[in-house]
Amino acid sequence: MARFNLRATKSRTTSPVASTGATAVTHEGGPGHLRDARSELFLLAVANFVSQQTFYETGEARDGRFAALVRGLAVEDPEWTAGLLGWLRGEGGMRTASVVGAAEYVKARLDVGAAGGPSNRQVVASVLLRPDEPGELLGYWTSMYGRNVPKPVKRGIADAVRRLYSGKSLLKYDTASKGYRFGDILNLVHAAPDPAKPWQGELFRYALDRRHHPDTAVPPAGDRVLSAHRELMALPVEERRAVVLAPDGAERLAGAGLTWEALAGWLQGPMDKEAWEAVIPSMGPMALVCNLRNFDEAGVSDEVAASVAAKISDPEVVAKSRQFPFRYLAAYQHAPSLRWSYPLEKALGHSLANVPALGGRTLILVDRSGSMWSPLSDRSKLNRADAAAIFGTALALRAADADLVEFGTDSARVKYRAGESVLKILERFGDLGGTNTAEAVRKYYRGHDRVLIVTDEQASHHYGGDPTALVPADVPVYTWNLAGYRVGHGPSGTDNRHVFAGLTDAAFRMVPLLEAGRSANWPWV
Template sequence: MKFNFLSKEKTAIVNHEKAKAFPLTAEYELYAAVVTTSLSASFYEKEDTRLERIKALIQKSNPVFVAKLAVYARNEMHMRSVPLVLIVELAKIYSGDSLISKMIVNVMQRADEITELLAYYQMANDRKGVKKLNRLSKQIQKGLAVSFNKFDEYQFAKYNRDGAVKLKDALFLVHPKAKDDSQQELFNKIVNDTLATPYTWETELSQLGRFKYSNEAEKQKAFTQKWEELIDSNKVGYMALMRNLRNILEANVSGFHVMKVCEYLSNEKAVLNSKQLPFRFLAAYREVKEMNFKYTTMVLDALEDAVMISARNIKGFDVNTSIVIACDVSGSMQKNISPKSKVMLYDIGLMLGMLMQNRCQNVVSGMFGDTWKIINMSKRNVLSNVNEYYRREGEVGYATNGYLVLEDLIKRKQITDKVMLFTDVQMWNNAYTKDSFANSWNRYKNIAPNAKLYLFDLAGYGQAPINIQKNDVYLIAGWSDKVFDVLHALEDNGSALNYINRIEL
């Protein structure tokens, strides 16, 4: 499918900083909004505003593209909530074939997503009363019935939670067909609430927390032993281990067990199978770095090793391709991605920028706000590089003067192949001179006609500071290192939408 990148509307628009901006088509705006949302308030948009915009854009978009976008968001961007929104909202306006059921089967990766989808369906359709989920969409019912066959007893038991919609409710509602006798027995266990209690770190620690201890030393010893037991069991998942590094160190486990944790964190197969978003490593790194424990350095090194392994599959550029990487550290980028997270858009931009720097040989990197400053860093320590940028963020101020990156190239008459900005794309000129981002790029193209500009949109507000797919300008959105796969797909003069549209349903 070929998409028309720019809206045909002639109406002038401005971004959130009141600077001239360029509209995107519904599909492109939906893509950017979806892959940059945690469905929580952003700097410029409230949570319900983003959700309402996504719902409106679904109605304006090609249904097949919406379905493929949901699969892309779940399987390549590793997002969980927003693909479920796409399924339910598309099902409201689309029926007639198996698109919705195929969409569901491709999206469902965890057993609790069955109940979460139904919970959102109930809320989105304003269902109240006793039979909140009656008259379920036939295609949703079909897709969920097939999805029940994807999970085993451990997976069902692990996510059999006491939520608004329970697994038992879902089973009665969608009537999945068991593929054999053993699966029918499993479905019966769900109905009778007899699923085996899974061995997880949550259940083990929860049981331990209910005991009464005579003193603090006894409690400390119990938690030390329990964490050592959990580590030895090899049943603590990769993400759970990263989230609990502080707890493990505070539990004062042995050096042998810390070493075992570090070996797992930096194990190539474990890293690649974990499918962690890059900023997860950064969050763990910062949490541990604040601690003054004897094994802190060992854990920090393991996290750096893990990031280097995760970056191996990123296609970089060789010494013959010159790159400029510019990270936006403006005030609007210093917004937490969700109320419960310490990670900011700022962090995601720095992390992605340093990952790309790590994979390129001929590269200049820096950050911009009121000014643009080149700060070249070693390729070897991605996480510590991000922290160094973070420490120095006040050095360039807090505006979004991205045009200064281009003006610096023009001033120095520096010919480069690729200019990459990691930003919320709310560009403006706080000096109020005639210079604008679009004008600066057009002037730069006069001296570097083969240069390409890549805007990595980390916020998805729905506009661009320059016409995309004109004059070698491209917009890529998302928080995962998978954005670099899209980057390389663009080498064939494609688009992010073409990349998504390649997905088979």
């Protein structure tokens, strides 16, 4: 009699974030499951704004756990760890965590004399993608391990310097507020100019002169941006406003690399309508998003506002900026003018391009408990509760048939209509106290084809055990972890129980993959 070769038979899929079988308690004392070191580091890395305190962990404890995991795996599994760090900085968009991770990778391997695997130099260079990041890595290394910087770190930074330093980046990032100026970094790592960039030798000389002899430093004659900048700096203060008001003012400011941050200081006056309208054409998309309220307060024209709206909502611009979706929610909350609401709604939608259109019936549970309300960083008012609501709502709107539920101590359905604005639906979510995930599953699971839970997994001992056990074993349950704590609320990695993570929608690629009967791997493999 046939037992296995049946039409209804599904292949047994696996996913990378895997539990070990060992148990522990959550931060709230509830029963939980431990994950292997790679899974723990991945979940922590994609949610970790370095030095930021979360509801249950101090910044120091969280950073210590992150560094310890990186150091251990850098020796035990250097290929995987190097892959994580490169992906984390690139597609993952986590700047600081990747820089810290690369430094700890190198330190651990140097300490034990490890050989083989990706080189320390390669790993350092792989996480430095913006011109200010060589200084960030040096700042971290010297604050943790002193001023004796090992050769692999210097060489990796030198590789990045040759790739990243230009006249424009010098003007934007080589500022007096930095502990390591471009000239300091060049002195320390002795970066030779890139042979394919014949102008870079003179640029390096100028960076050194700017650092050590700023009053007499002369930019390279062939660098039009630096020369134009020097010309603007030499203008008497009383003549500078005329540049802004001139028909070619926007072109002159852009050609001189004068950023919006620097413009007010250069003018020595307010950022009024004319100043903003002159610098807006050269501003990047996220600088525009962060300044929408300032544009309104200054009274920029409808024509200029329309150009801003078009740029920030352009799908290619949004994709290239690789910004987290909640950045657009922050802008919407900070600048609620009607002329920005639709462009921000479109931009948020574009930033969620990977959300799958799930068939069948889906139960989506969004954690709105107290532990989800701590800020994502000390510079942001945004929190994991709102990030969870963004992702849950986007899933519901794309799904064929979804029940969207918010939960905490209690739980409730969140009403929505097909095609409705994500930002409007978010206004219906509340603050629901504790973390009774199990009761929400028990109350709302009614034969759905899948369950997705967006949460920090920290259920209390008052609220029972594994919430995923309340769903039949043949129904997939996907937990999207937004905090990266050590203990999870259920097993994962096999048997229709899967965990993924991050603050973008990229993880959702796993859902249709797993449901097609294919196992999923780490995103960089």
